[in-house]
């Protein structure tokens with residue numbers, strides 16, 4: 606199991622959080638996704654190494670910007 610963290614900017618409400626969770630959860634190998642609205646911390650547990658580009662694209666799909674930590 607791999608755990609990776611990203612900083613997400615632009616989220617302002619619970620719906621934003623839900624959108625990010627939904628998109629990131631679609632990525633292959635993702636087991637669990639935690640998003641903290643206050644800090645913008647996105648934490649992903651996955652069964653394989655994720656590509657930063659894939660995660661960034663998924664968060665972009667939700668309408669927000671992610672940066673690897």
Ligand code: 9UX
Pocket residue numbers: 616617618619620621622
């Ligand atoms: Mo509503 Mo959260 O537009 O962006 S989903 S504030």
